[in-house]
Amino acid sequence: xxxxxxxxxxxxxxxxxxxxxxxxxxxxxxxxxxxxxxxxxxxxxxxxxxxxxxxxxxxxxxxxxxxxxxxxxxxxxxxxxxxxxxxxxxxxxxxxxxxxxxxxxxxxxxxxxxxxxxxxxxxxxxxxxxxxxxxxxxxxxxxxxxxxxxxxxxxxxxxxxxxxxxxxxxxxxxxxxxxxxxxxxxxxxxxxxxxxxxxxxxxxxxxxxxxxxxxxxxxxxxxxxxxxxxxxxxxxxxxxxxxxxxxxxxxxxxxxxxxxxxxxxxxxxxxxxxxxxxxxxxxxxxxxxxxxxxxxxxxxxxxxxxxxxxxxxxxxxxxxxxxxxxxxxxxxxxxxxxxxxxxxxxxxxxxxxxxxxxxxxxxxxxxxxxxxxxxxxxxxxxxxxxxxxxxxxxxxxxxxxxxxxxxxxxxxxxxxxxxxxxxxxxxxxxxxxxxxxxxxxxxxxxxxxxxxxxxxxxxxxxxxxxxxxxxxx
Ligand SMILES: *[C@@H]1O[C@H](CO)[C@@H](O)[C@H](O)[C@H]1NC(C)=O
Ligand SMILES: *[C@@H]1O[C@H](CO)[C@@H](O)[C@H](O)[C@H]1NC(C)=O
Ligand SMILES: *[C@@H]1O[C@H](CO)[C@@H](O)[C@H](O)[C@H]1NC(C)=O
Ligand SMILES: *[C@@H]1O[C@H](CO)[C@@H](O)[C@H](O)[C@H]1NC(C)=O
Ligand SMILES: *[C@@H]1O[C@H](CO)[C@@H](O)[C@H](O)[C@H]1NC(C)=O
Ligand SMILES: *[C@@H]1O[C@H](CO)[C@@H](O)[C@H](O)[C@H]1NC(C)=O
Numbered sequence: 001x002x003x004x005x006x007x008x009x010x011x012x013x014x015x016x017x018x019x020x021x022x023x024x025x026x027x028x029x030x031x032x033x034x035x036x037x038x039x040x041x042x043x044x045x046x047x048x049x050x051x052x053x054x055x056x057x058x059x060x061x062x063x064x065x066x067x068x069x070x071x072x073x074x075x076x077x078x079x080x081x082x083x084x085x086x087x088x089x090x091x092x093x094x095x096x097x098x099x100x101x102x103x104x105x106x107x108x109x110x111x112x113x114x115x116x117x118x119x120x121x122x123x124x125x126x127x128x129x130x131x132x133x134x135x136x137x138x139x140x141x142x143x144x145x146x147x148x149x150x151x152x153x154x155x156x157x158x159x160x161x162x163x164x165x166x167x168x169x170x171x172x173x174x175x176x177x178x179x180x181x182x183x184x185x186x187x188x189x190x191x192x193x194x195x196x197x198x199x200x201x202x203x204x205x206x207x208x209x210x211x212x213x214x215x216x217x218x219x220x221x222x223x224x225x226x227x228x229x230x231x232x233x234x235x236x237x238x239x240x241x242x243x244x245x246x247x248x249x250x251x252x253x254x255x256x257x258x259x260x261x262x263x264x265x266x267x268x269x270x271x272x273x274x275x276x277x278x279x280x281x282x283x284x285x286x287x288x289x290x291x292x293x294x295x296x297x298x299x300x301x302x303x304x305x306x307x308x309x310x311x312x313x314x315x316x317x318x319x320x321x322x323x324x325x326x327x328x329x330x331x332x333x334x335x336x337x338x339x340x341x342x343x344x345x346x347x348x349x350x351x352x353x354x355x356x357x358x359x360x361x362x363x364x365x366x367x368x369x370x371x372x373x374x375x376x377x378x379x380x381x382x383x384x385x386x387x388x389x390x391x392x393x394x395x396x397x398x399x400x401x402x403x404x405x406x407x408x409x410x411x412x413x414x415x416x417x418x419x420x421x422x423x424x425x426x427x428x429x430x431x432x433x434x435x436x437x438x439x440x441x442x443x444x445x446x447x448x449x450x451x452x453x454x455x456x457x458x459x460x461x462x463x464x465x466x467x468x469x470x471x472x473x
Pocket of ligand 5: 375
């Protein structure tokens with residue numbers, strides 16, 4: 001039950017009548033494929049009871065590192081309180097691969113952890129690289145983002161093969177890539193379904209094959225509540241509070257719920273959304289004889305030129321009784337569900353979670369909006385709108401990219417003498433011309449793991465180096 005009524009609520013009666021309430025037993029999700037790597041390290045790191053294996057030769061995670069001549073980096077003075085996985089990194093001066101054996105085909109969660117730090121072995125100003133997951137471009141011309149706070153990128157990738165391949169490609173001979181930690185985890189089968197509703201020029205149509213797109217998690221928000229950390233999430237996700245995205249607090253209030261979230265067969269499972277997300281919400285409440293004429297609106301900056309999956313999470317933790325809550329739901333100003341009856345889709349159980357998936361075009365304005373407002377069926381002296389969580393995920397474009405208009409094949413071929421084994425003559429000639437200009441520097445760098453990188457590129461002044469440093473602190 002992945003989407004709203006197609007504007008005919010009666011169809012839900014049929015779907016829901018046969019759904020039996022799930023047993024209250026809760027087995028924690030146990031993924032078949034579960035790779036956690038502490039990159040650049042020979043020791044394991046435990047974060048929130050999860051062991052990230054070192055990927056250095058001889059360590060538990062070394063098997064998946066399929067390239068040699070990579071560089072281990074060590075933060076000599078990590079900031080206090082930074083988890084251990086961010087104290088080391090693996091750096092790449094040439095295209096390098098991790099290859100993960102896949103035992104459970106289907107959607108996999110891939111999380112990449114980046115935290116820039118100073119090292120005597122590499123120059124931060126030279127960090128610029130592309131990352132491919134199974135041929136999809138997930139990052140291009142990436143510099144690890146400035147600032148010393150960790151950056152976590154998450155992707156959902158459909159794998160119908162025996163291997164998942166993660167490739168780091170420096171953006172040039174004098175550039176390099178890095179990563180601090182990697183997670184590759186097979187997702188529960190119900191996490192991304194095959195079909196969603198596409199908002200297409202004022203009407204809803206089916207969008208098929210959603211689960212076979214590459215997705216990037218752009219936003220994952222727990223509405224009305226505190227941050228939910230990987231420790232408290234069934235799939236080790238992070239859900240941030242909604243305050244930064246809520247357009248105005250006028251007309252809405254937060255609700256926190258201390259009772260049990262009643263997961264139902266046919267609704268959202270605990271893996272789709274954890275208790276800690278569903279037990280908070282923001283609501284529109286009528287306290288007198290009139291239904292307020294307001295919307296709650298959340299606004300998310302996005303890059304145009306991509307489609308986005310908008311997943312809305314609902315759980316009626318606020319009404320005093322069933323069948324009192326009706327509201328309208330808008331995505332990008334378009335009414336995607338009119339007179340939405342949460343009691344009905346939640347199998348006539350309060351505090352039972354439900355979610356709906358919509359696909360929209362990121363518009364030219366560069367924002368994506370979600371609004372909840374009372375409907376013509378809303379009651380006075382009742383709750384007249386609710387939202388518990390929002391996830392926004394970017395779909396790959398027609399180039400198979402999540403980050404720009406360059407396809408993965410082109411990125412791989414642009415490295416003629418690398419270990420990728422593909423050389424296209426024309427591209428090779430262009431790259432040869434380019435590399436002449438950097439060949440001198442290349443000779444002094446990146447030759448083997450045991451040779452330290454020269455700290456200062458010869459053409460960089462002391463001053464510009466300092467400026468670069470300050471930028472990255
Ligand atoms: C990286 O940036 C350069 C310069 O801005 C651009 O020419 C190139 O196409 C970009 N590469 C990718 C893979 O986006
Ligand atoms: C987990 O959630 C509980 C509340 O449900 C909270 O008290 C606790 O601090 C959270 N732990 C972490 C590590 O986020
Ligand atoms: C109902 O309450 C709202 C504020 O909560 C107020 O603006 C409105 O005027 C009230 N309506 C009536 C009919 O009292
Ligand atoms: C709520 O938002 C929808 C969609 O943007 C809009 O049509 C409607 O007029 C809004 N209602 C109020 C009270 O602002
Ligand atoms: C609510 O009812 C009014 C009057 O019947 C109608 O004009 C309006 O379109 C309805 N609004 C929605 C969102 O159904
Ligand atoms: C995503 O990539 C796949 C394979 O490269 C392609 O078939 C699909 O059309 C792309 N998705 C979109 C929305 O363009």
